[in-house]
Amino acid sequence: xxxxxxxxxxxxxxxxxxxxxxxxxxxxxxxxxxxxxxxxxxxxxxxxxxxxxxxxxxxxxxxxxxxxxxxxxxxxxxxxxxxxxxxxxxxxxxxxxxxxxxxxxx
Amino acid sequence: xxxxxxxxxxxxxxxxxxxxxxxxxxxxxxxxxxxxxxxxxxxxxxxxxxxxxxxxxxxxxxxxxxxxxxxxxxxxxxxxxxxxxxxxxxxxxxxxxxxxxxxxxxxxxxxxxxxxxxxxxxxxxxxxxxxxxxxxxxxxxxxxxxxxxxxxxxxxxxxxxxxxxxxxxxxxxxxxxxxxxxxxxxxxxxxxxxxxxxxxxxxxxxxxxxxxxxxxxxxxxxxxxxxxxxxxxxxxxxxxxxxxxxxxxxxxxxxxxxxxxxxxxxxxxxxxxxxxxxxxxxxxxxxxxxxxxxxxxxxxxxxxxxxxxxxxxxxxxxxxxxxxxxxxxxxxxxxxxxxxxxxxxxxxxxxxxxxxxxxxxxxxxxxxxxxxxxxxxxxxxxxxxxxxxxxxxxxxxxxxxxxxxxxxxxxxxx
Numbered sequence: 324x325x326x327x328x329x330x331x332x333x334x335x336x337x338x339x340x341x342x343x344x345x346x347x348x349x350x351x352x353x354x355x356x357x358x359x360x361x362x363x364x365x366x367x368x369x370x371x372x373x374x375x376x377x378x379x380x381x382x383x384x385x386x387x388x389x390x391x392x393x394x395x396x397x398x399x400x401x402x403x404x405x406x407x408x409x410x411x412x413x414x415x416x417x418x419x420x421x422x423x424x425x426x427x428x429x
Numbered sequence: 430x431x432x433x434x435x436x437x438x439x440x441x442x443x444x445x446x447x448x449x450x451x452x453x454x455x456x457x458x459x460x461x462x463x464x465x466x467x468x469x470x471x472x473x474x475x476x477x478x479x480x481x482x483x484x485x486x487x488x489x490x491x492x493x494x495x496x497x498x499x500x501x502x503x504x505x506x507x508x509x510x511x512x513x514x515x516x517x518x519x520x521x522x523x524x525x526x527x528x529x530x531x532x533x534x535x536x537x538x539x540x541x542x543x544x545x546x547x548x549x550x551x552x553x554x555x556x557x558x559x560x561x562x563x564x565x566x567x568x569x570x571x572x573x574x575x576x577x578x579x580x581x582x583x584x585x586x587x588x589x590x591x592x593x594x595x596x597x598x599x600x601x602x603x604x605x606x607x608x609x610x611x612x613x614x615x616x617x618x619x620x621x622x623x624x625x626x627x628x629x630x631x632x633x634x635x636x637x638x639x640x641x642x643x644x645x646x647x648x649x650x651x652x653x654x655x656x657x658x659x660x661x662x663x664x665x666x667x668x669x670x671x672x673x674x675x676x677x678x679x680x681x682x683x684x685x686x687x688x689x690x691x692x693x694x695x696x697x698x699x700x701x702x703x704x705x706x707x708x709x710x711x712x713x714x715x716x717x718x719x720x721x722x723x724x725x726x727x728x729x730x731x732x733x734x735x736x737x738x739x740x741x742x743x744x745x746x747x748x749x750x751x752x753x754x755x756x757x758x759x760x761x762x763x764x765x766x767x768x769x770x771x772x773x774x775x776x777x778x779x780x781x782x783x784x785x786x787x788x789x790x791x792x793x794x795x796x797x798x799x800x801x802x803x804x805x806x807x808x809x810x811x812x813x814x815x816x817x818x819x820x821x822x823x824x825x826x827x828x829x830x831x832x833x834x835x836x837x838x839x840x841x842x843x
Contacts, residue, residue, distance in 0.1 A: 353496055355503065357455045362736055364474045365491075366481075368760035368769055369733075370814065390767070390810055396839065397814030429755065 325418040329374075331358045332426045341413045347384075347422060348372040348409035358424035365409040370394040371428040372408040373401075377421035384411050384420070400425050434460025437746060438531055440513045440523060440679075441539030442466025444474060445712025445735035447494045449537050449743055454503045456747035462504070463531060465511040465523075468562060471497055476732060478566040479587055480762045483573075483594035492563065513540075516683035518705050535707055537742055538695060540676040542713040542730060547582060547669050551644030556651035556666045560587055561673075572666035575599035580654045580664035582641055584611030586761045588670035589624060592633050593763040603662055604628070605639045605654060614672070617774075620793050620805050623786045624763070631764055636662065673730060675714045688716035694728045700751055701741040709745070711738035720754035721820055722775050722802070729773075731759040756820045758813075765789075769813035772803035772820040784809060784834050792816065799825035815842040 324340040329351055331337075341350030351359040351372075360371035367390050376384050381404060387395065391407050398405070408422065437453065439446045442464050450464045466472070473492040481487040500507040512526040522530040544559035546552065558569050569591065573579060579595045581588040584606035592602045604611065611628075612621040625635060640657030644667060653661040675694040681687040686704035688694040694716030701709045701717075712735040718724040737755050744751055758771040766789060774795040784791030792812035795803040800823055804816030815838035819826060830836050 349491070353493075353499070355451055355455060355495065355499065360736070362733055363760060364476065364732070366476070366760060366762060366767075368767065369758070393810035394814060396811060397818065429753070 325413050325415060325420065327413070327417065328419075328421045329356050329358070330421065330423045331356075332424050343414050345413050346409050347374065347411040347413060347417075347420070348407075350413060351408065358428070359408060360428040361409060363409075367391060367394065367407060367410060370398045370407060373398050373425050373428060374406055374408045374422040375402060375425070376404045376406050376411075377423070378404060380417070380420050383416055398425075399427060434458070435534035435746070436461040436532065437463070437535045437537065438523060438533035439464045439537040439539060440516075441541055441712070441714070442468065442472050442507065442509065443539060443541050443712065443735070444472060444494065444732055445541070445739050446537065446539035447472025448736055448739040449539065449711060450505045450507075451495060451499075451503070452739055452743040453747060454505070456743055456749055458743070458747040460534075461506070463506040463508065463533075464500070465508045465513065465525075465531070467510065467512045468564070469510050470563060471495070471500065471507060471509065473563060474732070475561070476760075478563065479560055479590035479594060483566060483570055483591065484597045485570075489563070513679060516679055516685075516708075518683050518685070518708065521707065533707075535709070535746055538680055538703070538708060538710040538714060539712050539735075539739075540679065540714045542673040542675045542692075544669060545672045545674050547641070547671060549641065549643050551646055551651065552669075554644050554646040554651040555649055556646075557644055557669065558666060559669050560591060569666070569668060570598075573598045573600045577601070577666065578603070578664040580605060580662065580667040582654070582667060582669045583671040584608075584613070584635070584637075585615060585670050585672070586612075588668065589628065590761055590763055591668050591670070592628060593631070596631050596633060596764075601634075602632070603634045603636060603654075603664065605636045605641050605656075605662075607639065607641075609638050611635065611637070616805060617780060617793070617795075619782060619786050619791075620807070623789075623791075623807065627764065627766065627789070673713070675716070675728065677714055680708075680710065680714075685710075688726070688728070690716070690728075692716075692728050696726070697738070699724070699741070699754065700745050701738040702745065709738075709742035711735065711742050719757070719773060719775075721756060721823065722773065725775065727773065729757055731757065733758050756817045758817060765808075767808055767810075769806045769810065770804065771813060771817040772801070774803040777802055781828060781832055783812060783832055794831060796828075799828060801826060811838040815839065818842055 695710040806813035
């Protein structure tokens with residue numbers, strides 16, 4: 324299990340044990356954490372699972388795919404550490420990961 | 430749990446019903462929630478059934494909306510394998526097939542839709558399938574594999590996704606389409622030709638302008654598709670994907686206003702409220718206003734629609750402001766293609782293609798004057814995302830800029 328801290332836009336923290344193999348998005352959705360909508364269920368088709376990866380975890384979470392980059396380009400409040408959380412696979416190496424959520428996914 | 434909070438009963442435990450229950454709790458609703466569904470399993474995502482799940486790239490666990498423990502943890506009374514057979518609007522009760530009634534203060538109807546049947550001889554043979562539920566998908570998957578021949582009746586998105594997945598599993602596939610082109614009901618050129626060519630290149634055969642007269646069988650199992658021209662095309666399994674019918678019968682019988690169109694549907698307003706103020710309807714079962722098109726009424730079948738209306742109903746019930754209207758959208762995965770669609774092509778007087786279909790990266794914009802009504806984007810996420818924004822804004826675009834891929838969509842939409 325990897326312990327992931329999801330921080331809502333208003334600062335509310337959720338610390339969840341997520342099974343390796345799931346995505347960071349699935350860890351949030353299956354635990355009913357508000358702020359990650361993931362309308363398409365992880366098909367990289369909707370850009371409603373936008374998160375900001377904590378600076379300390381940027382290397383471990385990898386980089387955006389071309390598809391993901393194009394989708395994020397049109398999301399709101401995009402920063403250098405923006406990712407679509409459906410595209411980050413959870414591994415044991417991500418134990419301790421912190422992600423923050425934008426004000427809105429729509 | 431507060432006694433003053435209303436009791437919410439949700440009939441239909443699919444993507445819409447399951448989401449409504451979860452979102453009500455997310456919104457802080459503390460009243461009683463009962464969620465009843467006919468299927469034996471908790472709410473799950475249907476889109477992967479013809480895509481990733483069918484190809485074996487996603488397991489059953491990945492399909493579930495929430496883990497089974499979620500419902501008890503959030504005080505949601507989930508009752509599976511339960512069929513509702515009557516609604517009493519005056520008495521605020523729902524009668525169950527196995528006997529007994531459930532009382533409600535607020536009812537949310539999320540009974541979905543079913544695959545339209547093909548009333549031809551042989552439709553009752555084993556191996557003649559449709560694809561709506563996980564159980565349907567299990568049957569289909571078990572029938573596919575190397576050397577197994579799949580006949581797809583209906584060249585729509587469900588059929589084409591199943592065809593692509595079946596090819597990945599090594600099956601031979603023939604698609605039968607009544608019209609002269611596949612995707613005839615849902616897409617225009619050049620999208621339809623593009624998909625037909627792509628499927629052909631991946632080994633799928635097409636029978637267009639085909640009149641499917643009967644399914645032939647031996648010992649109760651399908652062996653072929655008989656056509657109007659006298660030919661019989663052999664197959665081991667047939668998938669019927671010729672549209673849907675909304676499951677509105679219960680609501681029509683109860684006296685709720687329903688569409689008289691061929692697909693039916695419970696009529697709702699922009700907050701998912703039906704003609705009875707204590708009853709909401711959400712998801713595929715609804716006939717709804719389309720906010721970016723003057724509020725005209727239309728039926729949608731998509732996850733985006735299910736989620737939007739689940740949030741509308743939950744917002745009303747939890748006393749929150751109505752969520753902003755969304756541009757309807759959907760997607761389809763076939764082979765290495767990702768098709769993303771937004772809006773609806775109402776009153777389209779022109780089509781504009783951006784990009785090159787021969788590169789499998791292009792978008793079709795449906796225009797009314799210079800306003801984008803809908804977009805279909807193949808491997809073109811920027812066109813989809815920008816198109817969605819243009820549909821929402823209703824702002825006229827400069828056609829020559831939109832048609833020029835050297836100008837970024839960011840600039841076109843700016």
